[in-house]
Amino acid sequence: LEVDGFHGRVELLRAGHTVWPEADVLRLQRMSDDADKAFTYHVLPDSGHWVHVEKPVELLALMSRSFAS
Numbered sequence: 001l002e003v004d005g006f007h008g009r010v011e012l013l014r015a016g017h018t019v020w021p022e023a024d025v026l027r028l029q030r031m032s033d034d035a036d037k038a039f040t041y042h043v044l045p046d047s048g049h050w051v052h053v054e055k056p057v058e059l060l061a062l063m064s065r066s067f068a069s
Contacts, residue, residue, distance in 0.1 A: 008038070009066060015047040026043040
């Protein structure tokens with residue numbers, strides 16, 4: 001992803017219990033499906049605002065994918 005000089009990946013995580021406008025969710029899903037894979041949209045089911053407290057193992061599993069070089 002290249003935006004104003006930023007060259008890298010963006011990983012966006014949404015807590016499953018949050019409600020976002022459907023049009024926004026669809027746009028994020030389309031962006032995540034792009035071939036360059038510079039942007040990835042994740043949803044962590046059965047979690048609320050405090051994802052790191054409610055689902056620490058699952059959160060780390062999602063995040064660890066982006067740590068690989």
